[in-house]
Amino acid sequence: MKRREFLTASSLALLGLRVQEDALGAAEPIIDIHQHLGYRGRPDEALLAHQRTLGVTTTILLPAGRPVNTASTHEGVANGLQAQCLGNEACYRFARAHAKQFAFGANEVPDLEGAAQEIERYLKRGAVVIAEQKFGVDCDSPHMQMIYELAQAHGVPVLMHWQFKMYNYGFERFYKMLERYPQVSFIGHAQTWWANIDRSYTDQTVLYPKGPVTAGGLTDRYLSDYPNMYGDLAAGSGLNALTRDEDVTRDFLTRHQDKLLYGSDCTDVEGTGEKCQGAQIMAAIRRLAASKAIERKLLYENAKTLFRL
Numbered sequence: 001m002k003r004r005e006f007l008t009a010s011s012l013a014l015l016g017l018r019v020q021e022d023a024l025g026a027a028e029p030i031i032d033i034h035q036h037l038g039y040r041g042r043p044d045e046a047l048l049a050h051q052r053t054l055g056v057t058t059t060i061l062l063p064a065g066r067p068v069n070t071a072s073t074h075e076g077v078a079n080g081l082q083a084q085c086l087g088n089e090a091c092y093r094f095a096r097a098h099a100k101q102f103a104f105g106a107n108e109v110p111d112l113e114g115a116a117q118e119i120e121r122y123l124k125r126g127a128v129v130i131a132e133q134k135f136g137v138d139c140d141s142p143h144m145q146m147i148y149e150l151a152q153a154h155g156v157p158v159l160m161h162w163q164f165k166m167y168n169y170g171f172e173r174f175y176k177m178l179e180r181y182p183q184v185s186f187i188g189h190a191q192t193w194w195a196n197i198d199r200s201y202t203d204q205t206v207l208y209p210k211g212p213v214t215a216g217g218l219t220d221r222y223l224s225d226y227p228n229m230y231g232d233l234a235a236g237s238g239l240n241a242l243t244r245d246e247d248v249t250r251d252f253l254t255r256h257q258d259k260l261l262y263g264s265d266c267t268d269v270e271g272t273g274e275k276c277q278g279a280q281i282m283a284a285i286r287r288l289a290a291s292k293a294i295e296r297k298l299l300y301e302n303a304k305t306l307f308r309l
Contacts (some may be wrong), residue, residue, distance in 0.1 A: 029057040031303035032278065034132070034159070034189070034234040034263025037061050037094055038086040044094065046269040051101070053271030054264065054278055058309055059102050061091040062132040062159065065109040066118075072111050072135045078167070081134050083267070088122050103309065105129040105159070110143040116150060123154045128307045131159030132189070139170045140177055148181045157185040157306060159232060162192035164204040171196065172218065178226040185306060187261065189232040193219055194241035197252065208237065213245040215252070223256045230306065231256065233281055233298070234263025242284040249288050257294045261303045 032051065037044070051059050064087050067079035080086070088106060095104040106122035107130065108115040119130060130151050137143055139160070151158045161167045171192050178186065191207035199216040201209055222229045232238065242249050253260065262285060264278025272279050282299070289295040303309065 028055070028300075030055055030262065030282075030299045031058045031060070031307075031309065032056040032264050033060045033129075033187075033261050033303050033307070034232055034265040035059050035061055036081065036083065036085040036265070037063070037091050038080075038084055040084050040267045042267060042269060048098070048101075050266075050269055050271040050276075050278075054276070054282065056264075057101065058303075060128060060303075060307065061095055061102055061104045062129070063088045063091040063105055063107045063122075064132075065107050065115075065135070066112065068109060068112065070109065070111070072109055072137050074136050074166070078109075078135055081132055081161075088118065092122060092125060092127075103128045103307070105131040107131060107133070109135055110137055110147050111135075111141075115143070116146055119147070119150055120154070123150070123156065127156065128309070129157050129159055129187075131157075131187070132161055133158060134161035134163075134167045134190075136167060137169065139168045139174050144168075145177070145180075148177065148184050151184045152181060157187050157230070159187040159189055160193075161190040162188060163190050164192045164207070175222065175226070178222065178229055182228055185228050185230060187230045187232050188219065188222070189234060189238075189263075189265075191237045193231070194237040196220075197241055208240050210240075210244055213248040215248060220252070223259050229259065230302075231260045232263045232265075233260055233285070234265035234278075236277060238263070238265075239277055239281050239284065242281065242288065246288055249284075250290055253285070253288055253294060253298065254290045257297050258302060260298050261306070262299045 064081045064085045069076040073079055091104040095102040104127055106119045106127035108118040162171050195201055195209050196217045196219040199214040266277035268276050270276045285298050286295055
């Protein structure tokens with residue numbers, strides 16, 4: 001084959017491959033609602049490669065608040081979301097530089113002076129969520145209600161990390177906030193949120209309970225009873241909830257098919273296999289969803305609607 005013919009054929013083959021990839025991407029887009037920049041020191045290039053390997057087409061970066069030593073950060077333990085995650089400006093700049101693949105949230109330690117102004121600054125710049133709220137405060141405190149009022153004013157969700165005696169105290173009282181702020185969409189995440197899918201769960205100190213699940217736990221009821229309550233399937237807590245009793249999970253995913261959202265929240269660089277939590281969560285969704293339609297809701301459609309992406 002002559003050189004010109006070879007180059008032409010090669011170009012056409014590459015174009016065909018690109019078209020095929022674009023068609024697949026268009027048919028199966030995936031939104032990851034929960035990732036972090038600088039997560040435990042992971043380089044930016046590794047995050048980009050990780051998300052591509054996962055097959056994620058849109059990623060929402062959740063920033064940390066300012067690093068401070070206060071009671072609400074457990075004297076600095078919660079700085080960087082307890083994982084070296086970067087803050088508002090870094091996430092904003094990264095998302096702007098990769099606008100086709102990334103969106104960003106806005107965040108701040110809620111009881112810091114100027115917290116509302118800091119969050120609102122980034123909401124006005126295009127943040128799609130207030131998150132990740134991961135601080136040692138009462139969920140119904142005046143500081144948190146300020147967060148909810150901001151979310152209501154700007155029409156964005158609030159994503160909360162629930163962890164017994166550590167982050168967002170008063171899970172059993174949260175229904176009062178769901179009722180007080182019916183126009184705000186709340187997204188539940190982390191250990192206490194997912195442990196409470198089980199009606200038989202009583203020891204709140206056990207953050208990753210194993211074994212059979214009895215439907216009707218507090219989380220299950222929040223999702224059923226409140227139109228403004230959603231669930232983030234991310235992290236080890238989400239994976240544990242999905243896989244500990246798969247027969248119950250199948251029904252849970254069906255009943256709450258309009259309320260659940262895929263997130264990875266993993267620190268690895270692989271983006272695939274057993275080392276990647278996000279890949280395992282995605283595989284569990286695909287295995288346990290009762291239909292392709294439900295799978296697509298969890299991996300894409302619910303997030304697209306909720307975050308208006």
